[in-house]
Amino acid sequence: MRDEKVFSLTVPGYGVEKWTPSVCGLCSIGCGVEIGSSANDIVAIRGRNTPVGSGRLGPKGMNQFSTNGHPTRARHPMIRNAAGDMVRCTWDDAMTAITSKISETLITDGPDGIAFYNSGQLLLEEYYTLGKIVRGGLGCANIDANTRLCTATTAASLMENFGADGPPGAYEDFEKTECIVLVGHNAAEQSTVLWMRILAAKRGKYKPRIIVIDPRRTFTVDTGADLHLQPRPGTNVALLNGICHLLIKNDWVDHRFIRRHTTKFDQFREIVDRYRPSMVERITGVKKRDLQKAAEWIGTSKTTVTTCLQGVYQSNQATATACIVNSMHLLMGKIGKPGCAPFQFAGQPSSMNTRETGADGTYPAYRNWEDLNHMRDLAKRWNIAPELLGKKPVTTPEIFELVEKGFVKVLWNIGTNPAVSMHDRAARFRALGGTFLVVQDAFFNTETASFADVFLPAAIWGEKTGCMTNAERRCQLLQKAVDPPGEARSDLDIFVDFAQRMNLRDLDGKLLINYSTPQEAFDEWRKISRGTIPDYSGMTYEKLLERGGIQWPCNADNPHGTTRLYRKPHFPTEWEISESYEKDLETGHEHTLREYRKKRDPRGKAVLVTTDYREPIDAPDREFPFTAISGRQAYHWHTRTKTAKSPLLAEGAPGVFVAINVADAKKLKVKDGDIVRVISRRGAVEGPARVGDLVPERVVFIPFHYGELDQNTSPNNLMPKLHDPVSKQPVQKGAAVRVERIGRPDARTWWSVR
Ligand code: SF4
Numbered sequence: 001m002r003d004e005k006v007f008s009l010t011v012p013g014y015g016v017e018k019w020t021p022s023v024c025g026l027c028s029i030g031c032g033v034e035i036g037s038s039a040n041d042i043v044a045i046r047g048r049n050t051p052v053g054s055g056r057l058g059p060k061g062m063n064q065f066s067t068n069g070h071p072t073r074a075r076h077p078m079i080r081n082a083a084g085d086m087v088r089c090t091w092d093d094a095m096t097a098i099t100s101k102i103s104e105t106l107i108t109d110g111p112d113g114i115a116f117y118n119s120g121q122l123l124l125e126e127y128y129t130l131g132k133i134v135r136g137g138l139g140c141a142n143i144d145a146n147t148r149l150c151t152a153t154t155a156a157s158l159m160e161n162f163g164a165d166g167p168p169g170a171y172e173d174f175e176k177t178e179c180i181v182l183v184g185h186n187a188a189e190q191s192t193v194l195w196m197r198i199l200a201a202k203r204g205k206y207k208p209r210i211i212v213i214d215p216r217r218t219f220t221v222d223t224g225a226d227l228h229l230q231p232r233p234g235t236n237v238a239l240l241n242g243i244c245h246l247l248i249k250n251d252w253v254d255h256r257f258i259r260r261h262t263t264k265f266d267q268f269r270e271i272v273d274r275y276r277p278s279m280v281e282r283i284t285g286v287k288k289r290d291l292q293k294a295a296e297w298i299g300t301s302k303t304t305v306t307t308c309l310q311g312v313y314q315s316n317q318a319t320a321t322a323c324i325v326n327s328m329h330l331l332m333g334k335i336g337k338p339g340c341a342p343f344q345f346a347g348q349p350s351s352m353n354t355r356e357t358g359a360d361g362t363y364p365a366y367r368n369w370e371d372l373n374h375m376r377d378l379a380k381r382w383n384i385a386p387e388l389l390g391k392k393p394v395t396t397p398e399i400f401e402l403v404e405k406g407f408v409k410v411l412w413n414i415g416t417n418p419a420v421s422m423h424d425r426a427a428r429f430r431a432l433g434g435t436f437l438v439v440q441d442a443f444f445n446t447e448t449a450s451f452a453d454v455f456l457p458a459a460i461w462g463e464k465t466g467c468m469t470n471a472e473r474r475c476q477l478l479q480k481a482v483d484p485p486g487e488a489r490s491d492l493d494i495f496v497d498f499a500q501r502m503n504l505r506d507l508d509g510k511l512l513i514n515y516s517t518p519q520e521a522f523d524e525w526r527k528i529s530r531g532t533i534p535d536y537s538g539m540t541y542e543k544l545l546e547r548g549g550i551q552w553p554c555n556a557d558n559p560h561g562t563t564r565l566y567r568k569p570h571f572p573t574e575w576e577i578s579e580s581y582e583k584d585l586e587t588g589h590e591h592t593l594r595e596y597r598k599k600r601d602p603r604g605k606a607v608l609v610t611t612d613y614r615e616p617i618d619a620p621d622r623e624f625p626f627t628a629i630s631g632r633q634a635y636h637w638h639t640r641t642k643t644a645k646s647p648l649l650a651e652g653a654p655g656v657f658v659a660i661n662v663a664d665a666k667k668l669k670v671k672d673g674d675i676v677r678v679i680s681r682r683g684a685v686e687g688p689a690r691v692g693d694l695v696p697e698r699v700v701f702i703p704f705h706y707g708e709l710d711q712n713t714s715p716n717n718l719m720p721k722l723h724d725p726v727s728k729q730p731v732q733k734g735a736a737v738r739v740e741r742i743g744r745p746d747a748r749t750w751w752s753v754r
Contacts, residue, residue, distance in 0.1 A: 007057045008046035009065075010036065016044050020481035021545065023468055024061040025121065025461030026637055028346035029053065029171075030470025031061055031193050032548060035462050035481040042068045042462050042482055050548035052171065052470065058192025059649065060637060065462065066646035067442075068482070074444040074457035075486025086455065091487065091497075094454050098412075099501045101436050105409045106138070115142035115399045115408045118359055119415030120150060120348025123466030123478065125521035126491040127350070127359035128528075129513060130414070133495055135358065136382045137504035137512045141391035142408060145360040146416040147351040148396035149730055150638075153313035154344040155355050155362070156727035157322030159580045160609050161330070163573035163602075164366045164533050165355055168565040169305065169341025170472045170551065174208075175201045176339035179301035181294075183213045183325060184236065184311015185345065188220040189634035191309075199224055206303070206339065211294050213239065214311055215629065216659075216701060217693055227294055230696055231284035233627045234316035234616035234734045240324040241610060242280030243295045244272040247331055252299025257333030261569040261605055268327060268608035275613075283613060285696075303339030304332065310347065310631065314733045316616040319726035320585045323609040330606050336566035346471040348638075353469050356534045357525065361393035361728070365532035366579045369393060370593060373576070381528050383506040395728040396422075404431040412438040414491065415458065419447035420639040420707030423719040423730045425683070440494060446641050447709050458491050459484035460642075466492070466518040467544065469552070473534075473562075476549035477541055492518060530555070533572055533579075573602040585611040588725030616734050618681070618720040620698065624736035626664070628678055628685075629695075630704040630715035631733070640705045654750050656687040656713040659701040660739065665691040668741055673749040675742040678702065680735040683717030686742065688749045700739060704732065 010016065016036035024031045031053035036044025042065040047055035077094035078086045105113040116134050118127070127145075134143045155165040162168075174180060174197055187195040201208055202224065212218070212225040213236070221228045231239045247253055248269055258265050277288035298304055306329065312321045326342045334340035346352050358364035367374035369390055379386035394402070400418070402408045404427055411432075422428040432451040439452035442460045449455055463484040469475040484490070489497075496513050504512040515521055519541055530537035535553035538561075544550060550561035572578060581596035583589060591600070600607075620627055635652035636643040643649045658676050660668075670676055672691040677684055678700060685702055695701045707714030718735040 007055055007062065008044065009062045010044035014038050014043035018481070020479050021048055022462065022478045022481065023476045024057065024064065025349050025468070025478065026060045026064055027191065027349055028351060028471040029191050029194050030349065030468060030474060030476055030549070031057055032476070033057065033061065035065065037481045040482045050476070052474065052549070053193040056193045056196050059635060059652065060643060063646035063649050064642065067642045068460065068462055070645040072443045072445045072645065073485045073488070074442060074455065075488060076457060077487070078444070078455040080453045086452065094456060095497060095501055097454050098438055099498065101410055102502070109409055111138050111140035112142065112407065113409045114138065114140055115403065115410070116412045116414065117396065117399060117416060117418065118143070118145045118354070120145060120147045120351035120354060121415050122350060122491050123464065123468060123518065124350065124353040124357060124475070124525065125466045125518040126495065127353050128357040128364070128525045129492055129495045129521055131358035131364060132382065133499050133504065133513065135363070136384045136388055137499060137502065139388040142394045142399055142402070143359060144394065144396045144399055145351070145354040146396070146418070146421060147348060147354050147360055148728060149421055149732070150310070150347040151313055151345060151351055152729040153318040153322050153724060153727040154346060156319045157326055157344055160319065160323050160582065160607065160726070161326035162571045162606050163577070164579035166366070166533055166565055167344055167471060167473060168335055169343050170563045171197065172563070173305050173339050173341045174198050175204060176206060177208050177303040177305045178206050178339070179211070179297050179304040180208045181211045181213065181298060181304065181306040182220060183306060183308045184315065185307045185309035186214065186216070186218040186220050186311070186631065187307070188218065188223050190632055192634065195220065195224070209297050209301070211297060215699055216695055219634070227290065227297065229286045229290055229294055231286050233629050233699060235284040235613065236312060236315060236321040237317045237324065237611065238275060238280050238283040238613035239286060239291070240321060240328065241272045241275035241613065242277060242291050243298065244324060244328055244331060244610070245275045246277070246292060246295035247299045247328065248272065250295070250299060253331045254333030257569070258331065262330050262608050263602040263605045264608045268610055271610050271612060298328070299332065303337070304329070304334050305339065305341050305343060307343040307345055309345045311733065313729055314731060316731065316734055317614060318724040318729055320611045323585065327608045327610055330608055336564055336569055341564065350468040352471065352473070353467070356469065361395045363389070365529040365534055367532070368579050370581060383508060384512070385507065397723050397728055397730060400428060400431050403435050406434070408435060410436045410438070412440070413448055414440045417446045417448045417639040417641050419451065419709065420714060421716070423716045423732055424721040425714065425716050440491065442488070443641055447707065450709065456494055457486065457488035458494065459488050464490040464492070464518070467522060473551045474549040475536065475539060475544060475552060477544040492521065570604045571606045573607065574604055575601050583726045585609065585726060617722060618734060618736045620736045624680065624738050626698050626700050626737045626739055628680065628700050628702060628715060628718050628735045628737040629733040630702050633703050633705065636705040638705065639707060653703070656685070656703060656706040657690045658685065658687050658739070659690045659692070659694040661695055661697045661699070662691050662693060663697050665689060668739060670741045673745050673752060675745055677740045677742050678718065678737050679740065680718035680737045682720065684712050685715055685717055686712045688745055690751065700737065
């Protein structure tokens with residue numbers, strides 16, 4: 001039961017006139033909230049008793065409403081004038097400038113001259129509409145979301161093992177399991193309410209043992225781990241191959257499940273056979289006895305849940321690592337049953353929706369862009385020419401490269417801040433400054449907005465209605481509590497306006513976007529997803545409200561949704577339904593339909609996937625003896641565009657720091673709080689040293705929330721220009737660096753004045 005005193009916050013001196021049921025808009029856990037408002041101001045928040053968090057909230061969730069009324073909220077559109085200054089303009093001026101530029105570019109360069117880079121923070125209805133406009137209206141394939149940087153590997157790994165995206169498990173599995181393995185997932189800080197559920201489960205019926213695999217000694221390790229494996233950064237593949245080696249060697253596997261429901265066991269066994277504990281210890285630094293203990297706990301528990309997050313997805317061999325986790329569950333037959341799931345996590349609150357609706361590098365409802373039948377079916381439902389569809393998706397790193405090289409003339413950036421979040425920042429700045437840049441955002445002062453040619457002010461959480469789907473496939477309705485400030489409009493309104501101004505029509509000459517409200521958009525999405533893997537056809541706004549969200553697929557057969565996928569272990573790997581035709585883990589080569597049917601088609605079986613460990617390309621050496629890794633903190637979300645606006649969250653973590661091990665600090669004569677410079681082959685970061693045991697020797701950690709344009713505070717300055725060959729997710733944890741002491745700080749550091 002929720003504790004209202006703990007999980008609620010009200011602005012002192014305000015009374016709440018109205019409580020509006022909604023959902024937290026910060027992360028993929030999707031906790032239920034009620035928004036308290038007075039007149040047109042959000043003045044309070046409290047937990048709502050939904051199946052996700054039973055009314056619990058974390059620090060980010062409780063403080064998110066400070067953002068809505070912040071003075072940096074954008075209240076009117078702006079345009080860059082001839083003198084180069086951003087000046088206020090009307091919506092008509094702004095939209096005319098955009099549509100003129102896009103129409104002109106369509107004539108000179110075709111649809112490839114335009115690109116859209118969106119977010120993991122919008123609503124389902126907005127992503128669906130954007131994807132339809134871009135793919136079905138403009139015939140453009142240059143659309144991706146910032147989820148590429150965050151958890152794109154999730155979808156990639158699920159496609160490789162199971163044939164299609166879609167996390168199989170449910171949060172209740174954490175309460176029904178005997179063993180929880182968190183791989184690169186600092187749940188205590190990133191999935192706060194889920195962590196509360198896990199800690200409660202430790203005292204419950206199944207008392208799960210918790211294994212944490214993370215190079216850092218995180219808050220998760222300190223508050224709940226029973227076993228901590230601390231591999232060297234970039235060595236996840238060796239470690240997980242080692243665990244699978246021991247599972248097979250000790251016969252902790254389900255032979256019947258392997259035989260009946262998987263393929264490629266022999267190939268899998270041949271590779272993991274090489275990863276004996278002594279070899280794994282040499283590569284990862286994890287002691288043999290700890291590896292053996294982890295394998296024994298995993299292998300002998302009746303039920304296991306394993307999660308992966310950015311420690312996997314932003315590291316060396318990201319997709320391979322996530323695939324081995326999925327494979328580990330297949331080896332033991334631990335999938336589709338209570339307490340058993342490989343949980344490839346989502347990060348942002350609606351990143352699932354970008355993947356489902358086709359606003360990232362995928363097509364709507366997990367349709368395979370290479371399958372003509374899938375594309376014809378979509379074209380028929382949209383009533384458009386099929387030739388507009390089936391273009392190879394272009395991912396974020398590729399989009400920015402096309403922008404930098406001048407192939408993309410117009411970049412429309414929606415609800416995201418690539419000037420801070422992208423690696424290889426110097427190249428990104430050149431790209432942002434050298435194109436016609438539209439920025440659609442709630443705040444006029446983001447680092448990316450400073451490059452804009454046209455700025456569109458957008459509504460955010462609490463100011464619009466629509467759905468978000470969390471990491472357990474639960475779609476929930478967020479309701480509007482107040483109007484957006486000034487002239488700001490919802491992202492859906494902006495997209496509908498754009499489609500109408502561009503006069504986008506279907507084959508019958510009707511408006512392509514023939515709706516204007518979120519509910520109408522949702523109803524169309526239900527039709528588009530009907531009969532597909534993420535089937536929403538049985539959901540309505542009313543049902544979503546009544547039931548506190550519904551897990552897809554929800555249709556006539558499953559009117560109340562589906563708790564977990566693969567209860568019957570039949571996987572969508574047949575070529576007719578598979579979302580992709582398998583990519584090569586080493587090279588990223590995308591197999592064609594012919595190759596897939598000839599060499600692989602497992603006809604409903606899951607695929608056991610692994611590969612050999614490859615040393616990170618930017619490995620430490622004599623000149624750069626440390627490895628820099630980056631990550632998040634409990635108080636902030638990504639580039640702080642929202643969380644820094646909350647005084648409590650900003651005070652909780654006001655600035656960058658460099659975590660360094662006490663032994664290294666001693667050698668470098670660095671004291672806690674001293675200013676250090678971290679230098680890689682590409683750039684530098686400066687900040688106070690936080691000396692302790694958060695990281696092992698020869699590793700430094702830098703939070704990635706900071707990145708002011710005029711300061712060296714972003715670890716993205718350091719990172720190599722690399723991305724995973726399969727998921728195309730940039731490597732943001734792993735740069736060879738050296739550390740130099742600059743001097744004493746001017747004032748005491750923020751963590752020592754507490
Ligand atoms: S765990 Fe995530 S969804 Fe829940 S309150 Fe915290 S930030 Fe919001």
